[in-house]
Every structure is written in C-alpha cells, then in structure tokens.
Amino acid sequence: MGRLRTLLIGLALATTTVVPALAQGVMRDRLVIISSNSADTVARMLGASFTERFEGVREPTRRALPTSGALDLFCAGIGPQTPDIAVVVRRMARSMVETCDGNGVRDIVEMRIGLSAVLLAVRRGEGAPNLTSRQVWEGLAAERIADEEFVPNRRALWSEVAPALPRMEIRVLAPHLGTGTNGLFEDMILEGGCRDVKQVRLLFEASYRRGKCVTLRDDGRVQRVAELDVPAALLASPPGTIGVISYDQLQASGGNLVALSLDGVLPTQASIYAQEFVATRTVYLYAKRQHTRLREGIGVVRGIREFLDEATSEAAAGPGGYLSVTGLVPLPPADRAAQRRTAERLTLMSR
Missing domain, CATH: 3.40.190.10 (Periplasmic binding protein-like II)
Known part of the structure; x- marks a missing residue:
C-alpha cells in the first residue's frame, strides 16, 4: 500500500x-x-x-x-x-x-x-534447432543449474543444453533492453521457460526470481542489437545464428528469414490468432x-x-x-x- x-x-x-x-x-x-x-x-x-x-x-x-x-x-x-x-x-x-x-x-x-508475438528466426536454408522455452532459457541465461546450485553458464553448443539438439554453436541476436520486442521475449519466452524450475521457484523474492530468468550471459553468445536492425544483422551473421524478432519483421524479410517452432508450435498468423503459439499475448x-x-x-x-x-x-x-x-x-x-x-x-x- x-x-x-x-x-x-x-x-x-x-x-x-x-x-x-x-x-x-x-x-x-x-x-x-x-x-x-x-x-x-x-x-x-x-x-x-x-x-x-x-x-x-x-x-x-x-x-x-x-x-x-x-x-x-x-x-x-x-x-x-x-x-x-x-x-x-x-x-x-x-x-x-x-x-x-x-x-x-x-x-x-x-x-x-x-496481438503481440515474438519469435526466433534463422536465415532461410539453414538448419536450426526447434527449441522449447526451457531450452532457450537454459542456453542463454547468465547462470545455469548444476548440483542444485546456480553457476555461470558456459555452454557453447545447443547439444550441451539437451542431447537431442544439434551440435550448433549458441549464437543469438536480441534487441536492446527496454524495447517492446525484448520485453515480450523476457516475459513470454525467458520467464515462461524458467518459472517452473525448482531452484528458481524456491527463491523468496519475485524480483530476484525474474532476475534469474531474464539476465542473459555476457560472454558474447548473446549480442544486443537495435530492435529494427536485428533482421539485417541476422542476415550478416555466422551460420546458425538465431535472431529474436517480431512477427512483422519476419513478414517484412521477404522469405529471407524463417521462424523456428517453439514448444512444438510454428508461429503463423493462424497460430498467433488462435494464441496457440506460446509467445503470444x-x-x-x-x-x-x-x-x-x-x-x-x-x-x-x-x-x-x-x-x-x-x-x-x-x-x-x-x-x-x-x-x-x-x-x-x-x-x-x-x-x-x-x-x-x-x-x-x-x-x-x-x-
């Protein structure tokens, strides 16, 4: 009060x-x-x-x-x-x-x-992992869980997050902090992926739990780019790089960017309208x-x-x-x- x-x-x-x-x-x-x-x-x-x-x-x-x-x-x-x-x-x-x-x-x-939707995308023709929200958080978070403790995240490959994922380097382009697309990425993918993690749920303060969910690694695996520049930066990035973009940016790419499925659902206009795609609000x-x-x-x-x-x-x-x-x-x-x-x-x- x-x-x-x-x-x-x-x-x-x-x-x-x-x-x-x-x-x-x-x-x-x-x-x-x-x-x-x-x-x-x-x-x-x-x-x-x-x-x-x-x-x-x-x-x-x-x-x-x-x-x-x-x-x-x-x-x-x-x-x-x-x-x-x-x-x-x-x-x-x-x-x-x-x-x-x-x-x-x-x-x-x-x-x-x-409707707000944020999605993960790669360049057309590139192989890429179909991820879950939990795997995205585990690959990008500043800290990971090891023996019930939080330790610095040093994973270099997606296959280190889950054996079924490809041996591809973890490289992600994300919008700058404070932008609308990044806010949705934090709320709907990162928090969605970590909120049910036992060690996170046990943290007493809600603000501290959110920090564990949305604070990303700073070792170069995640690079911040101006929100409107993510698609162009993704097209110029090394193979396997994943970009965090809006649905409108995907459409504006003219097919040069392809969305990844998340939690088993591909982001399409139909799945966003029906709110079947998890990163939709x-x-x-x-x-x-x-x-x-x-x-x-x-x-x-x-x-x-x-x-x-x-x-x-x-x-x-x-x-x-x-x-x-x-x-x-x-x-x-x-x-x-x-x-x-x-x-x-x-x-x-x-x-």
Missing part, C-alpha cells in the same frame, strides 16, 4: 500544470497513461502519434510498471491524481475488476489493440469513462475518446500500421471494427 501511495503522489506531482485547464472545466491538462513494461513501446508510440495528430493537446504523462502494478495503479481510484488509461498485455482479472469497483472505478472501457487498453469531460464541461481531462480512436485506427493497429514495429499482429478485420465501435461509443466493459 505504501508503494502504491508513493506512485500516486508521483503521478500527481508529474501532472500539476492544472491552472489553465481548470478554466476550461477540466482538472488536468494532459492524459496520464500507465503501461506494463511489455506494452510500454506501444503506449509510447500511441502517445506520440496522438500528440501529433490532435492540435493543441499536451504529450501524455507515461509510467511503465509490471502488469500487476500497472493495473493496481489504474484501479486505485478516480480523480486527477490517478491514471486515465492503462495499456497492458494481460486481461484484467475479475478480482482486479472488483478492486476497481471497490475504489470507485466503475465505468471502465476495455479494448483489444492487437493480447494487448489490452483500459480507460476510465468517469475521467472524460462531461456535457456540462466538467471532468478530469480531455482527450480520452480521441486517444482510444487513435489506438484503434487502421494507421496504428491495422495491417502495416505503425504499431507493427513493436511486434503487434493486427486483429482480424471484424474484430478491429468492433474495437473501433467500442472506442467511438465508449462502451463500458461487462463481465
């Missing part, structure tokens, strides 16, 4: 430019957006495009947290000291809806922006209709409806939209149209 209070105070201090706005019937002069770490790039790009598209709006204030922390902050209450919008990669659980309701956050708009947007400016001219902030329109526009979330560089896979056409209607009408969530 103390941490939540600190975050709320911090948001209030970050949005104190309210005097000019009060004269116009609102309590704050800009949107406050909270996002999960994995959806931070999506929130940032939406905020930038929203600011450019609508004349006279101020750039939204943003804060990124783990998904549970982002939703806790969103549900903490209503009023200018609390966020207007949350962008996360997990649907709000019923228990969180009840928390929102108990804190007075009752008029919630829920929308799906698209839906990106959700939640907004407080109670914060919108009412007909009487009174409210917390302007721009919520316009931000939702931007988030569901074809320019953002459609095929080839600017959010595709974050790894976002567009929803099917009928689903995109339904989300646009929700944005236009500010339709409330019902469970």
